[in-house]
Amino acid sequence: MHTSSLISSADSPQPPELISNPDVSKYVKEGTAVNLICSVEASCPKQPPTLSWTNIPKSANIITQLQEKPDKTHSVFSSMTFNASYMDHRLSISCTVTYPRNISNNTTVESTVMLNISFHPKETHIIIEPSASVTVGTNVTFTCKSKASPSNNMTYTWYKHEKKTPLAQEKKMSFIVTHNNAGWYFCTALNKHGNQSSEEIQLLVTGSFKAVIYGCIGGLLALLVISAVFYYMRTKTLSQTNTxxxxxxxxxxxxxxxxxxxxxxxxxxxxxxxxxxxxxxxxxxxxxxxxxxxxxxxxxxxxxxxxxxxxxxxxxxxxxxxxxxxxxxxxxx
CATH class of the missing domain: 1.10.287 (Helix Hairpins)
Incomplete structure (x- = not known):
């Protein structure tokens, strides 16, 4: 009795191997030097596959070469080095291998890694709603915005320029505007890696709408009175001069x-x-x-x-x- 076996092979290319040092899948602190290595086997050294990168950081330096391993086989290696920046946080970097074929369409496969970078608060600033110039009695809301990693358990503190004690410790601060609220404000964002203060922003407070109307009317009346007095004095002076x-x-x-x-x-x-x-x-x-x-x-x-x-x-x-x-x-x- 003879037994025969049927062996089939799938002609599907293998994705490139992507290694990160240190492991960027975990948090890497900002400023750390990162090295990503992408490699793929070259079964035919005369027609090796090619490697390419996408979403390359600005500070990246790339070196690609064909190497012979100790077992006499060949591989294509591409090395990317860069310094971790908060601007690259959550950036997905892909290494793509392209296998040459005898047909018109080449076969491509890629491997991807996402950068996780930890850093202290950045780009901290204030947003005022409805605006930075309001009338007395308006409900105004201050919001402290900041980029940070990790962003969980961040704390925010509000200050007024002429006061040393904090006004509030929350991301948003709301109040009804009075004349005493006018002035310069700033906030501070804090996480486990550090803190950053925003630039000062000025809150301008004017009188109520009715007060503005009354003020305009009063100003016009005062202008009319001054004009009348000036006209009378000018007329009297001219009359005396003529006499x-x-x-x-x-x-x-x-x-x-x-x-x-x-x-x-x-x-x-x-x-x-x-x-x-x-x-x-x-x-x-x-x-x-x-x-x-x-x-x-x-x-x-x-x-x-x-x-x-x-x-x-x-x-x-x-x-x-x-x-x-x-x-x-x-x-x-």
Whole structure:
């Protein structure tokens, strides 16, 4: 009796072997140097499989090579080294092997590992709802946000800038706003690896809505009152200035009239005196005691005196008329 056995083999490629040192499946502290090694058997060294990585950390350095093992078999090794960073926490890194085939489609298989990195709180900041500028009576909520690993059993503490004692020890802090709540706030997040404080954020508190309306109305009324007072003072100042200018003009005209009037009187007086003196001079020059036979046909002395007197009087009258015309012209202006 012969027994025969049927042996079948599945033509399915093996995934690459992925080893982590230290084991990143467990928590690795931030800053630790990590080495990932991906390897696969190369049954045909002339056509070895290729290895590639996905989700590579920024600080990673990769070396890939074909190695001969002590048993004369060959393997493809790819080594990745990097420093653990909190930004790589929960990052899935894959090593993919590609087997060459005689057909157009190559066969790929991959192995994956997830990074678990522990670190103290990072990027700690505050969120204020509804906003950082609120009115009195508003219900406001402060939330302290932070990245940390592990994040379980984290504690949060709230502080106000000018106070040393904590305001609260919880992730969220809520209260009804009053004017005393205005100021600068910050929070501190803490886990077993350390702590980090947020930047200070300012809470601006204004009056209630009605107070704002009343304040605006009061401000407008005050502005109107100030404008009215300014207009009244400006008008009064201009009126006083115009009055002073009119008084100065009137006084100046009166002074000019006095000057012209006095000059007219003085000229008139001088003219009269000149006439009198001229009369006397001409009168004395005429000699009636001596006969002048040579001048029989000429006018007698009395006639000459009268003509001279009439001429001087005409000059006097014309001078007075000119002064009166000048006086009248000044008065009209």
């Amino acid at each position: 002073r200018r009119k008084d100065q003009t009137t006084n100046k005209n009166e002074d000019m009239l006095d000057i012209y009037y006095n000059n007219a009187i003085e000229i008139n007086t001088n003219c009269k005196m000149s006439v009198k003196e001229t009369d006397d001079v001409h009168y004395e020059e005429i000699d009636f005691s001596k006969p002048h036979t040579k001048h029989i046909n000429k006018k007698n002395p009395e006639t000459e005196y009268v003509e001279i007197q009439e001429s001087e009087r005409k000059k006097q009258i014309k001078s007075v008329q000119k002064q009166e015309e000048l006086y009248t012209l000044v008065k009209i202006n």
